[in-house]
Amino acid sequence: xxxxxxxxxxxxxxxxxxxxxxxxxxxxxxxxxxxxxxxxxxxxxxxxxxxxxxxxxxxxxxxxxxxxxxxxxxxxxxxxxxxxxxxxxxxxxxxxxxxxxxxxxxxxxxxxxxxxxxxxxxxxxxxxxxxxxxxxxxxxxxxxxxxxxxxxxxxxxxxxxxxxxxxxxxxxxxxxxxxxxxxxxxxxxxxxxxxxxxxxxxxxxxxxxxxxxxxxxxxxxxxxxxxxxxxxxxxxxxxxxxxxxxxxxxxxxxxxxxxxxxxxxxxxxxxxxxxxxxxxxxxxxxxxxxxxxxxxxxxxxxxxxxxxxxxxxxxxxxxxxxxxxxxxx
Numbered sequence: 001x002x003x004x005x006x007x008x009x010x011x012x013x014x015x016x017x018x019x020x021x022x023x024x025x026x027x028x029x030x031x032x033x034x035x036x037x038x039x040x041x042x043x044x045x046x047x048x049x050x051x052x053x054x055x056x057x058x059x060x061x062x063x064x065x066x067x068x069x070x071x072x073x074x075x076x077x078x079x080x081x082x083x084x085x086x087x088x089x090x091x092x093x094x095x096x097x098x099x100x101x102x103x104x105x106x107x108x109x110x111x112x113x114x115x116x117x118x119x120x121x122x123x124x125x126x127x128x129x130x131x132x133x134x135x136x137x138x139x140x141x142x143x144x145x146x147x148x149x150x151x152x153x154x155x156x157x158x159x160x161x162x163x164x165x166x167x168x169x170x171x172x173x174x175x176x177x178x179x180x181x182x183x184x185x186x187x188x189x190x191x192x193x194x195x196x197x198x199x200x201x202x203x204x205x206x207x208x209x210x211x212x213x214x215x216x217x218x219x220x221x222x223x224x225x226x227x228x229x230x231x232x233x234x235x236x237x238x239x240x241x242x243x244x245x246x247x248x249x250x251x252x253x254x255x256x257x258x259x260x261x262x263x264x265x266x267x268x269x270x271x272x273x274x275x276x277x278x279x280x281x282x283x284x285x286x287x288x289x290x291x292x293x294x295x296x297x298x299x300x301x302x303x304x305x306x307x308x309x310x311x312x313x314x315x316x317x318x319x320x321x322x323x324x325x326x327x328x329x
Contacts, residue, residue: 003045004097017042018113019174035205038178039101074155085150103124109180114148117172135256148175181252183301186211187286192295202226209250220245224273237282
């Protein structure tokens, strides 16, 4: 039974075993997009771990039919499940498969991200509900993987699953492990304006340092608006406007640790991403939209002048589904 797979060997049809995030990244990597190298611990590994640890039997009473009664009930159940996951031993075959892929990756630090099988469907969005761990070493990898698995059962995730009619006890998860990108600049991009739903408007948000600071709402990013059309013949999108954010601190990766540091005063109100990289990134986002056939929300990072795509998911809040997108358009 396959437990771990190189990310480049996955595609969008692998959601059931790699989870939403793993399948989406694998699809992009397979298509040649700049995705950091890595591998995905498949849902089969999760199932083996749960079975061998006896968790599926021991936690049977922790999942009432209608979900937790309230937040206090959810917290109690979540704490018990977390303890079961993090104290159980990892089966030897999973440890061996992970070690082999880490040998091939040849990097001292990796980013470990949850990739739930239930993630980001057409009716539900799980963005931000599961755990990620940066600057993970070989010594901390096993525990962080188990913590990702356990994040299926955070209070927030259990309550949301109950609201969406999803049985949390039957959920599964892959875990994405990739080379850590110590980003100089990072952010998110939307191939369609998520508020006005203007199809021809692409938005990029950018901040100095690691993207977790922006996603967590700790900094005010730059915002760049671009016009996407015309796309044929292939030309870069056009920058329409820039709104520069004031940033006096940034989250950086140093020697395997994420830490806050001050931004030099001369850089606090300057443009975070140069025009050349804005256009290059926008062109990548348009290509991802064409490749997937739907509007996308992309997390990205720049390190050493090179752009990396860290995550791509469909924008699920837009009205209507007939976007007329695709490589053939």
